[in-house]
Amino acid sequence: MKLDLKINNYDRSFDIEPGDTLADVLRKNGFTSVRKGCDTGSCGTCTILIDGEPIASCSYLAVRAEGHSITTIEGVQEEATKIAEFLNGEGATQCGYCSPGLVLNVIAMKEHLENPSEEEIKHYLVGNLCRCTGYFGQLRAIKKYLQEVII
Known part of the structure; x- marks a missing residue:
């Protein structure tokens, strides 16, 4: 079809x-x-x-x-590159296999949540599993990215 x-x-x-x-x-x-x-x-x-x-x-x-x-x-190369810079800066990308899905979720979160708390970020990303990073670096990077783009 x-x-x-x-x-x-x-x-x-x-x-x-x-x-x-x-x-x-x-x-x-x-x-x-x-x-x-x-x-x-x-x-x-x-x-x-x-x-x-x-x-x-x-x-x-x-x-x-x-x-x-x-x-x-x-389709979001420029914004994805910016998010990747934050993730790299926090040591939050190792194998990178899950990164495209994570980055697209961060982009959606930016559009749906206004100034999200750490708990709201965790809740929004609960379905993004990563076997390499331990999540702390990702969380730090996402918070820094969101703070920069919201201001």
Whole structure:
């Protein structure tokens, strides 16, 4: 079946099977920043934005995305680079496998929460699992990033 999507502000068409997940369709078509970790929607590695909302693309049927705007890390390069600088500054990126999903969640959080507390940040990012960093560096970096962009 044919699927028409708007990805990073570009119209794209794909031939898919009815049961294909959005993560698989995106990866198959060159959006390799969309990574998979659990295939159950619980680790956050596959996070993308649909209409500005973070979703787990590994458990989201591709056909549901028709008519919506999809953002991957490739579509927010400048902001992603800035967030990465904060993460690197706090030693919070080691393998980097989970980083695209985390960064997209931070971008969504910035739009949805006004001056979030540490507890609100933790709650918003509860679905982003990382096996390398221990989360403290990530939390410090995200707080510093949000303080800079809010001011």
